[in-house]
Every structure is written in C-alpha cells, then in structure tokens.
Amino acid sequence: MESTAARTPRRSAGSKAGTTGTKRTRTTAKKDAGTEPQLVQLLTPEGKRVKNAEYDKYVAGITPEELRGLYRDMVLTRRFDAEATSLQRQGELGLWASLLGQEAAQIGSGRATREDDYVFPTYREHGVAWCRGVDPANLLGMFRGVNNGGWDPNSNNFQLYTIVIGSQTLHATGYAMGVAKDGADSAVIAYFGDGASSQGDVAESFTFSAVYNAPVVFFCQNNQWAISEPTEKQSRVPIYQRAQGFGFPGVRVDGNDVLGVLAVTRWALERARGGEGPTLVEAFTYRMGAHTTSDDPTRYRGDEERQAWEAKDPILRLRRYLEASNHADEGFFAELEAESEALGKRVREAVRAMPDPDHFAIFENAYADGHALVDEERAQFAAYQASFADEGGN
Known part of the structure; x- marks a missing residue:
C-alpha cells in the first residue's frame, strides 16, 4: 500500500474479522482480491511471541520489568473500570463507559507516547x-456530574474527555497543525471508535491532516460494535484501508496484543515526529461489556461471539507470556492482586466522598448572558423536582 509520504510496512497475516452472534447474523465485509485483512501481531492469544521483521525493532530491548509494568497497567485499569461499573449500578455515577477487553489497545498505545x-x-x-497520570477518581467525577473533567489538560498533555462523537479528531488535527508550524519535536494522537469513523468530522480531519502533513496519529479502537451496529455497517472495507484514499498510511494491529500495539503506535508516532505526516492505526479489538451502563448488549449480539473473544483476553495472553518466559512469579501476581484491591477501595471511597451533583448546574453557563428558553427549561425542571417533594419523595 503506497502513501504520499511513505510506504507502509508489510503486515503479518491476520485472522478472520467476521463472527456470528445468535441475536444478529453478521456478514463479513468484502475483502480486496478475496484476501483477509492483514494484522500485525507480536503476541498470540496463547502467549507466544512471534517475530515481525518490520515492527520487532520498536519493542527490541524491552525488559522483563517493562513487561511486568504493562501487565500491571492493564490489571489496575481493569480493576478501577470494574469498580466504576459497580458504582454506577449502586447509583453513585450517572453513567459509565467500560473499557473491558480494550486494555491492551489503550495501555500499549498510551505507553508509546x-x-x-x-x-x-x-x-x-x-x-x-x-x-498519562490522570487519577482515576478525576475520571469518575465527570460521570458523577460534579465536574466537567476534573484535570488540567495541559498538566498531562491529555485533553478532557469528548462526548461528541468524532469531534476530537478535528481538535487533534488543528493542534497538530500548530505543532508543525511551531517546529516542535512532538506528536499528537487522537482516539476514536469504529462507529465514529463514519462521522464527517473524522473524514474532514483526515483531509486536513493529509494536506497539511500534520504530525497526528489517528488511533481507531475497532471494538466491533458502534452501540448496536456492527462494523460492517460502518465500512465496506477494513477501517485502516480508508487511509489510502486520503494519501497516508493505515495499519491494522491486533488490539488485544499489548506488544503489537506498543510497536505499531511507536512507529506511527515516530513517523509523525519525523515530519512524515499522519497515520491511521486500527486496533482490532472487542468491547466485552456494554457500550455504556445504559446499554444491553444481549439484545444485539450472542454469547458465542463474546466467548470467542474471551479466549483472546489481552491480560491473560501477557500473563501466559510472562510465566512461560519466567519473567514473573506468583509473588508478583499476588502483590498485584492486593494492589488492585487497594485501588478499587480508594476509588470507591473517593467517589462516595464526592458531593451530590447540583441538579440545576446543567442550566448554568450555557449562554453568557442567559437565554429565555434555558430559563423556561430551568423552571420546568424545578417544577418536576418539586413534584417529588409534594408526593413525599426525595
């Protein structure tokens, strides 16, 4: 695959993308020349290390300590994610979007920055x-409704969470264009999902980043489902191949392989820092749970699909590799288990110590000088709240 900036490294053979659920029959997207999409993989689901001539150099010299660090990151991330889901079910959070199953895609790419x-x-x-060093409790504050993000983006070079689907890719592209004009030796990475790849904002960001050779990596976590719509409803070709039409490289990596993700993201970020322009990385992974806690995935996908992906669990495969390579012993895993429980407790206590959200704060700061419609809506909501008091409720 050719690019205006560089030739994309070859990718090792991958696995079949399509699966079938009991709730909905899923079709496999049309493949170019009858072949399956290529997939970069350095660590198999069985925990075996496989060689890759193009990408091995990006993880060459990785130490056992660093491997244990990646494992620790994934375990702790999964733990506070599970705690957040429980807190939402207990009424402590208004909503939560779980990352269950996507730990390798996020930790591998995050540690590449x-x-x-x-x-x-x-x-x-x-x-x-x-x-990026953002405290988990700060993440939960937004989902509780007591803050608008909870951290200073510039203190961690980590922008606030974006709820509007796809808009952050335009923000990242504009920022990256500024980085290039400033002559800075840094890169920008923008995250989005397979569903967001259908948004016009994403297409526009691809166009601008390519034309201006912006130092940005577009990192798509293809978790197979845009809420209840499968990936084949988003694209007739694998998502990474979309980059061809915009004139820059695209690559698909096994999103449950933390080493593969780390290597590919390092490669893409180095391209950006070296003035070679944007790259699209498609991390082929799976959302193990619901889209958010307001979603019921059993309505649109079957158990067989999830079970097939559970066998590819990103944490389990790295643990198998650590054990087979004698890079970690039972003492390490036991200490980490205790650390994860302590993190869960700390997050739980932090959330329960937060104040209840101000129910009327949503109406503030919508307009600088106020607005008649907002005033009307505030009054309607106040009447609705008062109706519970009249009925003897809370």
Missing part, C-alpha cells in the same frame, strides 16, 4: 488516562 506528545481522547480512554 512521550511526555511532550498530546492526547485527544473520547470518553472511554481510561487506560490512556492512566498512562
């Missing part, structure tokens, strides 16, 4: 936030 790189997330990048 440098301190001076800038990150533009969606609302599910809890693992990337962890890598």
Whole structure:
C-alpha cells in the first residue's frame, strides 16, 4: 500500500474479522482480491511471541520489568473500570463507559507516547488516562456530574474527555497543525471508535491532516460494535484501508496484543515526529461489556461471539507470556492482586466522598448572558423536582 509520504510496512497475516452472534447474523465485509485483512501481531492469544521483521525493532530491548509494568497497567485499569461499573449500578455515577477487553489497545498505545506528545481522547480512554497520570477518581467525577473533567489538560498533555462523537479528531488535527508550524519535536494522537469513523468530522480531519502533513496519529479502537451496529455497517472495507484514499498510511494491529500495539503506535508516532505526516492505526479489538451502563448488549449480539473473544483476553495472553518466559512469579501476581484491591477501595471511597451533583448546574453557563428558553427549561425542571417533594419523595 503506497502513501504520499511513505510506504507502509508489510503486515503479518491476520485472522478472520467476521463472527456470528445468535441475536444478529453478521456478514463479513468484502475483502480486496478475496484476501483477509492483514494484522500485525507480536503476541498470540496463547502467549507466544512471534517475530515481525518490520515492527520487532520498536519493542527490541524491552525488559522483563517493562513487561511486568504493562501487565500491571492493564490489571489496575481493569480493576478501577470494574469498580466504576459497580458504582454506577449502586447509583453513585450517572453513567459509565467500560473499557473491558480494550486494555491492551489503550495501555500499549498510551505507553508509546512521550511526555511532550498530546492526547485527544473520547470518553472511554481510561487506560490512556492512566498512562498519562490522570487519577482515576478525576475520571469518575465527570460521570458523577460534579465536574466537567476534573484535570488540567495541559498538566498531562491529555485533553478532557469528548462526548461528541468524532469531534476530537478535528481538535487533534488543528493542534497538530500548530505543532508543525511551531517546529516542535512532538506528536499528537487522537482516539476514536469504529462507529465514529463514519462521522464527517473524522473524514474532514483526515483531509486536513493529509494536506497539511500534520504530525497526528489517528488511533481507531475497532471494538466491533458502534452501540448496536456492527462494523460492517460502518465500512465496506477494513477501517485502516480508508487511509489510502486520503494519501497516508493505515495499519491494522491486533488490539488485544499489548506488544503489537506498543510497536505499531511507536512507529506511527515516530513517523509523525519525523515530519512524515499522519497515520491511521486500527486496533482490532472487542468491547466485552456494554457500550455504556445504559446499554444491553444481549439484545444485539450472542454469547458465542463474546466467548470467542474471551479466549483472546489481552491480560491473560501477557500473563501466559510472562510465566512461560519466567519473567514473573506468583509473588508478583499476588502483590498485584492486593494492589488492585487497594485501588478499587480508594476509588470507591473517593467517589462516595464526592458531593451530590447540583441538579440545576446543567442550566448554568450555557449562554453568557442567559437565554429565555434555558430559563423556561430551568423552571420546568424545578417544577418536576418539586413534584417529588409534594408526593413525599426525595
């Protein structure tokens, strides 16, 4: 595959993209020349290390300590994500978007960034936030409704969560264009999902980044489902191949392989820093849980699909590799288990110590000078709240 800037490295053979659920029959998107999409993979689901001539150099010399660090990141991220889901079910959070199953995609890419790189997330990048040093409790404050993000983006070079689908890719592209004009030696990475790839904002960001050779990496976590719509409803070709039409490289990586994600993201970020322009990385992964806690995935997909992906669990495969390579012992895993439980407790206590959200704060600061419609809506909501008091409710 050719690019205006560079030739994309070859990718190792991959696995079949389509699966079939009991709730909905899924069709496999049309493949070019009858072949399956190519997939970069350095660590198999069985925990075996496989060689890749193009990408091995980007993880060459990785130490056992660093491997244990990646494992620790994924375990702790999964733990506070699970705690957040429980807190939402207990009424402590208004909503939560779980990353269950996507830990390798987020930790691998997050650890590939440098301190001076800038990150533009969606609302599910809890693992990337962890890598950038954002406290998990700050993430939960927004979902409780007591803050609008909870951290200073410039203190971690990690932008606030973006709820509007796809808009952050335009923000990242504009920021990257500024980085290029400033002559800075840094890169920008923008995260989005397979569903967002259908948004016009994403297409516009591809156009501008290519024309201006912006130092940005577009990182698509293809978790197979845009809420209830499968990926084949988003694209007739694998998402990474869309980059061809805009004139820059695209690559698909096994999103459950933390080493593969780390290597590919490092490659893409180095391209950006070296003045070679944008790259589209498609991390082929799976959303193990619901889209958010307001979603019921059993309505649109079957158990067989999830079970097939559970066998590809990103944490389990790295643990198998660590054990087979004698890079970690039972003492390490036991200590990490205790650390994860302590993190869960700390997050739980932090959330329960937060104040209840101000129910009327949503009406503030919508307009600088106020607005008649907002005033009317505030009054209607006040009457609705008062109706519970009249009925003896809370």
